[in-house]
Amino acid sequence: MAELNxxxxxxxxxxxxxxxxxxxxxxxxxxxxxxxxxxxxVRYLFGDLGARFITMTALDTRQGIExxxxxxxxxxxxxVSVRTFVPMPFPEIETVSLIIPGAEYIEREIYDIxxxxxxxxxxxxxxxxxxxxxxxxxxxxxEHKGQFPYRTEEEQGLYxxxxxxxxxx
Amino acid sequence: MRTTIxxxxxxxxxxxxxxxxxxxxxxKIVDIDWRTSWNHRSIEKLAESKTYDQVIFLVERVCGxxxxxxxxxxxxxxxxxxxxxxxxxxxxxxxxxxxxERIHSHLLWFGLAGHYIGYHTVWMWAxxxxxxxxxxxxxxxxNRQSYAMMKIGGTRQDIKEEDYSRxxxxxxxxxxxxxxxxxxxxxxxxxxxxxxxxxxxxxxxxIKWCTVGPVARSAGIDVDIRRDYPYAAYDRVDxxxxxxxxxxxxxxxxxxxxxxxxxxxxxxxxxxxxxxGPIAVEVPEIPPGEGIGVExxxxxxxxxxxxxxxxxxxxxxxxxxxxxxxxxCFRSRFIGERVADIIIILASVDPCYCCTNRMMRIDDGxxxxxxxxxxxxxxxxxxxxxxxxxxxxxxxxxxxx
Numbered sequence: 406m407a408e409l410n411x412x413x414x415x416x417x418x419x420x421x422x423x424x425x426x427x428x429x430x431x432x433x434x435x436x437x438x439x440x441x442x443x444x445x446x447v448r449y450l451f452g453d454l455g456a457r458f459i460t461m462t463a464l465d466t467r468q469g470i471e472x473x474x475x476x477x478x479x480x481x482x483x484x485v486s487v488r489t490f491v492p493m494p495f496p497e498i499e500t501v502s503l504i505i506p507g508a509e510y511i512e513r514e515i516y517d518i519x520x521x522x523x524x525x526x527x528x529x530x531x532x533x534x535x536x537x538x539x540x541x542x543x544x545x546x547x548e549h550k551g552q553f554p555y556r557t558e559e560e561q562g563l564y565x566x567x568x569x570x571x572x573x574x
Numbered sequence: 575m576r577t578t579i580x581x582x583x584x585x586x587x588x589x590x591x592x593x594x595x596x597x598x599x600x601x602k603i604v605d606i607d608w609r610t611s612w613n614h615r616s617i618e619k620l621a622e623s624k625t626y627d628q629v630i631f632l633v634e635r636v637c638g639x640x641x642x643x644x645x646x647x648x649x650x651x652x653x654x655x656x657x658x659x660x661x662x663x664x665x666x667x668x669x670x671x672x673x674x675e676r677i678h679s680h681l682l683w684f685g686l687a688g689h690y691i692g693y694h695t696v697w698m699w700a701x702x703x704x705x706x707x708x709x710x711x712x713x714x715x716x717n718r719q720s721y722a723m724m725k726i727g728g729t730r731q732d733i734k735e736e737d738y739s740r741x742x743x744x745x746x747x748x749x750x751x752x753x754x755x756x757x758x759x760x761x762x763x764x765x766x767x768x769x770x771x772x773x774x775x776x777x778x779x780x781i782k783w784c785t786v787g788p789v790a791r792s793a794g795i796d797v798d799i800r801r802d803y804p805y806a807a808y809d810r811v812d813x814x815x816x817x818x819x820x821x822x823x824x825x826x827x828x829x830x831x832x833x834x835x836x837x838x839x840x841x842x843x844x845x846x847x848x849x850x851g852p853i854a855v856e857v858p859e860i861p862p863g864e865g866i867g868v869e870x871x872x873x874x875x876x877x878x879x880x881x882x883x884x885x886x887x888x889x890x891x892x893x894x895x896x897x898x899x900x901x902x903c904f905r906s907r908f909i910g911e912r913v914a915d916i917i918i919i920l921a922s923v924d925p926c927y928c929c930t931n932r933m934m935r936i937d938d939g940x941x942x943x944x945x946x947x948x949x950x951x952x953x954x955x956x957x958x959x960x961x962x963x964x965x966x967x968x969x970x971x972x973x974x975x
Contacts, residue, residue, distance in 0.1 A: 457797065464889070479796075507785075534614070
């Protein structure tokens with residue numbers, strides 16, 4: 406019963422907010438919504454339909470930062486992913502961790518690695534990057550060169566000197 | 575007076591350096607904060623520069639204990655992306671390897687839990703029988719850990735027919751021992767006093783913090799990826815999902831122990847029903863698209879999201895390990911508990927955990943004192959001793975030792 410209705414329910418609830426609905430396979434459903442509507446859809450899936458929040462994925466794409474909220478309907482064996490795009494260069498989106506406390510840490514992680522600002526987040530602090538990581542460096546953004554600037558120029562110079570001395574011996 | 579006890583953040587031996595800031599008032603815990611990733615290995619970033627075949631070896635090294643869960647989840651994701659159907663025999667082999675791993679992981683956890691509360695006999699015995707499984711793995715795959723058995727489209731190695739008898743023999747040897755452990759846990763008044771009602775997780779909190787695996791199942795949530803998203807051969811054999819209602823440390827121990835029996839059941843059936851045939855299919859070029867793979871690791875649901883742009887390397891790989899969602903539930907479970915119970919509650923979710931090796935107590939900025947893991951363990955052991963003494967005489971015969 407509920408299985409048949411799941412897609413329809415979401416469609417009926419958000420008739421004009423849904424930009425795209427893609428059923429990749431019977432067990433995988435992707436829903437694309439606008440950035441402002443993501444929170445409402447998440448609230449509907451988690452609060453009203455009782456889905457389990459799995460995690461969030463964020464990627465840097467040409468359309469901006471792409472965010473996916475993955476939900477699992479365990480009883481039906483379906484994963485619903487809500488997709489939304491957050492435009493660059495100042496990505497910002499409303500937090501969902503007030504609805505789902507379990508989303509707090511993954512939002513902090515995305516804030517760290519992609520620099521997305523989550524509005525009204527209860528505790529938006531560094532989570533996985535080191536405290537000495539420079540501000541404004543986001544390792545999973547496309548423009549990031551994959552260099553990890555742990556040391557200052559001076560320190561790097563000292564280090565190179567140290568290495569070359571070792572070689573002389 | 576509030577005192578903050580930082581537990582962590584790292585030690586050379588740790589797999590997962592994490593820091594818990596536990597705020598206590600006297601003996602009582604009033605708040606906890608979590609911080610992790612001191613040893614961030616950038617596996618998600620690294621995966622973008624490796625080919626699909628190499629990524630399997632990379633994700634195998636995400637975790638040293640559940641080293642086949644991540645490869646299976648990744649293979650599931652890529653097979654979902656490219657619509658690959660794996661051969662029957664590969665399904666059974668995947669199930670056997672995953673279930674053997676669950677047995678050794680749960681035994682490892684059970685031994686450590688015994689160690690943390692001062693039951694060293696449990697520790698020695700559980701690890702002794704874990705050794706049987708590790709040796710079995712050595713015979714099947716050549717490695718005791720990191721088996722390298724998985725491959726997109728099937729498995730990399732076959733399980734030979736001469737190994738079947740040893741698998742079945744090991745299962746026969748393990749089953750009575752696991753039953754003995756279950757009896758020991760449920761009958762021992764000291765263990766009951768020590769574990770029952772400790773670190774309770776309510777059903778609402780389990781949903782709120784999105785917990786998975788044995789932690790969720792011990793709190794009455796009926797979720798098991800093996801049944802809900804059937805992969806490998808789990809829909810072809812007969813087994814049941816273990817669910818308990820209490821959500822305390824005891825329930826988590828019982829769920830894990832009973833799951834070992836289910837795993838033994840699954841392995842026996844898989845060996846009996848193992849079909850003949852190829853173990854892998856030819857994998858076409860991975861098309862552009864996206865795929866989601868889930869797998870029930872010993873600690874819970876393991877989630878992989880793969881985005882492909884049509885090249886031979888994934889454009890993005892997102893990994894969500896089960897401990898990532900199981901650990902935040904401490905924020906509900908710790909409140910009101912005692913310091914002596916910290917170690918067993920931390921251990922109860924089975925986070926790849928060995929992080930209490932360095933500990934520092936700060937008394938309201940007046941001074942610093944460094945405690946070691948030994949101090950935490952001592953607190954825990956003393957509590958067990960106290961309970962043991964209380965029960966002395968009345969039920970000595972029931973004690974495990």
